[in-house]
Amino acid sequence: MMWFNLAQAQSSFMPTEGTKIAAQVDNLYGFLLVASLISCVILIGGMIFFVWKYRRKTNNDKTAYITHNTFLEFLWSFIPLVIFLGVFAWGWYVYHDMRSMPKNALEIHVFGKQWAWEFEYKSGVKTGNLIVVPVNKDVKLIMTSKDVLHSFYIPSFRIKQDVIPGTYTALWFNADKMGEFHVFCAEFCGTQHSGMLATLKVVSQADYDAWLEEESQVGTLPLAKRGEKIFAVKACASCHSSTDAAVKVGPPLFKKFGTLEHVEGAADVTIDENYLRESILNPNAKITKGFQKGVMPAFQGQLSETELNALIEYIKTLK
Numbered sequence: 001m002m003w004f005n006l007a008q009a010q011s012s013f014m015p016t017e018g019t020k021i022a023a024q025v026d027n028l029y030g031f032l033l034v035a036s037l038i039s040c041v042i043l044i045g046g047m048i049f050f051v052w053k054y055r056r057k058t059n060n061d062k063t064a065y066i067t068h069n070t071f072l073e074f075l076w077s078f079i080p081l082v083i084f085l086g087v088f089a090w091g092w093y094v095y096h097d098m099r100s101m102p103k104n105a106l107e108i109h110v111f112g113k114q115w116a117w118e119f120e121y122k123s124g125v126k127t128g129n130l131i132v133v134p135v136n137k138d139v140k141l142i143m144t145s146k147d148v149l150h151s152f153y154i155p156s157f158r159i160k161q162d163v164i165p166g167t168y169t170a171l172w173f174n175a176d177k178m179g180e181f182h183v184f185c186a187e188f189c190g191t192q193h194s195g196m197l198a199t200l201k202v203v204s205q206a207d208y209d210a211w212l213e214e215e216s217q218v219g220t221l222p223l224a225k226r227g228e229k230i231f232a233v234k235a236c237a238s239c240h241s242s243t244d245a246a247v248k249v250g251p252p253l254f255k256k257f258g259t260l261e262h263v264e265g266a267a268d269v270t271i272d273e274n275y276l277r278e279s280i281l282n283p284n285a286k287i288t289k290g291f292q293k294g295v296m297p298a299f300q301g302q303l304s305e306t307e308l309n310a311l312i313e314y315i316k317t318l319k
């Protein structure tokens, strides 16, 4: 039995390699790690060895007068130079692949916002914190932010890119393994930054087509079902619990409809359709007691009347 298995050590050390580029990045990283270890042993080992070898042995030990050694100096400059240039060329090669956007890729729009990821497919399908892509297909993400700086990071693909308000940035990948992968925000963007997570699902082309078709049917679902989708897409769920009374960033919406709510600086209000409407479109109008103003984004102008109805109908079913 081998006491050390490199492939095994690597897989417990690094996330799954989901693309060819990920494997290339890991090779370069592995080379740098091993080269650094070897240099470290040679340098520190050599230093300790010479300190010991040339230590003062008697009181009148004299140090030899050596000023330089052209051959040695040439070697220790030239060898690292060759290695560094090699690493540069290698890094350039991988980076070039990583940054050259493929033609005819499946393009998906990505929005970063405090604190969720939204995805928009060309067919009009929208998802929140969930991106589904077919396996072995070039996918290009066209990304922008609705508020502050975010960064789209898929550790398993070894790719990461800042997502900037007012401009587009892009990433591409070709996933060669099916499964679920993590997406993180890698730019500190506020209190819920660490909760700004999405799931990337790599599925077969057939499953992808079926999924897209099913999502396109959202408009024909009953209102409350549609509301459930919108609740997910708009990432309401990252701040509001819909299944229990847990307090997240915002108050839970479970079993809330028809109850009395305490609001800051006013008499209690009954949670009815109008209260929900106002709370969603203009959250600062009434602040729920115990919560902060300005945390919930205003959805005025971001939801159609039908979408708003669907959300309200959905909230009414939470019991």
Ligand code: HEC
Pocket: 114, 115, 231, 234, 235, 236, 237, 238, 239, 240, 249, 250, 251, 252, 253, 256, 261, 275, 276, 279, 280, 283, 284, 286, 287, 288, 291, 292, 293, 294, 295, 296, 297, 299, 311
């Ligand atoms: C970034 C976190 C965040 C997001 C996203 C968010 N909310 Fe809120 N929401 C809050 C906070 C905080 C409050 C309490 C303060 C207030 O009243 O504005 C609140 C209050 C509410 C209330 C009033 C609840 C009550 O008990 O008084 C409703 C209804 C509501 N949100 C619905 C939604 C819906 C629907 C969405 C998605 C379209 C959403 N929220 C998205 C944070 C959020």
Ligand SMILES: [Cu+2]
Pocket: 112, 113, 115, 149, 150, 151, 185, 186, 187, 188, 189, 193, 196
């Ligand atoms: Cu972020």
